[in-house]
Structure formats: structure tokens, C-alpha cells
Amino acid sequence: MFYIIDILGVIAFAISGVLVAIEKRMDLFGILIIAFVTSVGGGTLRDLLIGDTPVSWMRDMTYTYVIFISAVFAILFRSNINYLRTSLFLFDTIGIGLYTLVGIEKGIHANLHPIICIALGTITASFGGVIRDILCNEIPVIFRKEIYATPCILGGVTYFLLREFPIKENLVFVVAGVVVIVTRLLAVKFKISLPSIYPK
Template sequence: MTLFNVLDILGIIAFAISGSLVAMRKKMDPFGVFIIAFATAVGGGTLRDVLIGAHPVFWMKNPAVIYYILGSFIFATIFRKKLKYINKSLFLFDSIGLGIFTIMGTEIGLNANFHPIIIISIATMTGSFGGVIRDILCNEIPIIFRKEIYATACVLGSAIFLALHNFEINSGIIYVTTSILIIAIRLIALKFKLSLPTFYAKE
């Protein structure tokens, strides 16, 4: 198993736990929690595969993905009371999934020989749209549309990935470095309360 595969699995697990935590916070039943976990884990990657014409989409070619999601759902359900600071747990798992999936999307875009702007767009979509689908299904305004540093972290991480790739640095180093960078950007933004400006119109 390659580092790429390991990171992909970790991303699926992180986002599945993230989705489970949001669904449990909304007091959904077990079936609802699993559906939200599933949609969060595969949503961004599914949309990416549909847009680039990769059929069938990634989780249909690899049924093990469903088992990873199921295991994550069970883990989150069993240890829900242990996750004392559920909002902090949600933020952490969401950030991990965001960082890893952004890098997965960047690598897939590179392998398809897309233009750098398209690669960054695909990477951002892969990293963030699982969370968008999760929030919509849970009747919340998606994080990506609020003032949090979210999609911006994806764009920066993907751009740095492409820059490092041009220097022919070892792919494993690039994967780990840029994933950690995206997670760090999210954590720093939270700690120092950094955010993008919001726009509104007076009535």
C-alpha cells in the first residue's frame, strides 16, 4: 500500500467521523448519522470524479471505502460520550479530512495533466464539498460560504503542492508537508480568530 492510499483512507475516516459528529449534534437516528458520515466522506471525491469523467466513481471501484466509513461511524457512535469537547473534535477531524483530500485532488488533477488553475479548483472541490454536502443536509450554512478560513486553505495548500512538485521533491514529502500545512492554517486561523471579511447589503 502506497502513502497515497494510506492518506486517502485517513481522509475518508476523518471526514466520516466529522459527518457523524455533526449528525449526532443534530440528534439524528443511527441511519441518519451513517448517511451524513457517508455523504461527508465521499461527497467531494464523487463530484470530482463526475466532473473529470472518471466512471465509476472511486468508492464504487473500491467497496472497502464503505467499510472504512462504517467503522468510523461505529467508532464515533461508541465513543461519542468520550468526545467531551465535541466542537473541538469536529473541527480537528474536519481539518484533517480537508488537508488530506485537498492533496488527493491535487495529485489526481496532476495525473490528468490539467491546467494548474483547474487542478487547484479540483483540489478545493475534493477537499471542501463533502463538508458542503454535510452542512446542507444538516440544514446549516456551509462553512465554505461563511467567514472561516476553509476553501482558502485548500487553495494555498494545493498551490504550494504544485510549486513543490515543480522542484521534483519526493512525492511522500510533498503529501505530508502540504497536508500538515492546510491543517495548520485552519488551526492557526481558529487560535487567532482569523477570518475573511463578510459582505452584506443594508436593507
């Protein structure tokens, strides 16, 4: 079940990478790399920081295959992909929910402090996009306006709060994931953003 959600997230991230790379008029190789980096960049950075190498995507070929197929699909149907925008947004949002939890789990497994675990969750979910933007020569969009990291952090906090209570591990997992997803959906729907520190 988790695995399926993970794969949906990978697909959504890969397709979003393709769309950004096409906007930058990259060639086929560049598009593939950006798709790849968007999907697995966050997890790769996480694995490097905690020293869990070779990094995940080198040990499980599923990622490579899924990203490749998604990218080819997105390149072929690039002019029709707008119709999928809502589904993609949903996949992406579910994806970051799960990515956050995967990162947290890995942090716990490495005996790290809860705050560091939440940081790892957020890195897993959002730094694929950061690396994508750097490779595309842009200031990362999540540093400027997109509500992306805040839901991850809220989900992570929920996770560690619930663990204090006698609740089943699985349920904690699901609730924390739902917090990430719902917060992000609400933030996007109601155009909520972090309070601005700049004068209008």
C-alpha cells in the same frame, strides 16, 4: 503512509458527520448516510466532474468499512466524544491536507489546468461538508465563516510553485500538505478569518 493518513481523514469526517446528524435528530439510516456523504462526498463530486466513474468509493471497499465502523463507534460513544474533539480536529485537518493533494493529482492526471486542479483539490477536501450541510438543510458552514477552503487553495498554489523548481516530487507533496495543515491550524488558533465585507 498516505493510505493511513487518508483513512484517518475518512474517520474524522465520518465522525463529524455523525455528530451533525445527531444534532438534527436523524434516525440511524440518516446518520449513516450523513457520515458517508461527509467522508466521500467531496471525492465523489470530483470524480463525477472529471468523469472518473464508477466513483472511487465504489471500487475500494475500505472506505465503506471504515465509515461504517467509525459511525457505529461514534453513535455508541456519542456522549463521550467531546474528549476526542482535539484528536478529531487534528485528523480532520490532516485529512483535508491529503484530500487536497489527492484532488490535485487527479486533476493533473486528467491534463487539466493548474487552477482547475487546485479547484478539484479544494472540492475534494471541502464539498463533503457542503453536501452534508445541504442534506441537513443548512447554508454550508464553509460559505459563511469557517476557514477551510483557503488553506486548501494555498496548499495547491504551493504545490504548483514548487513543481517549477528541481525538487523531488515527494517533497513537493509533503510541503504542500504541510502548508494546508499549518495554515488551517494557525487560522483556527488565532481565529483568523477571511476579511469581512460587511459593516460591523
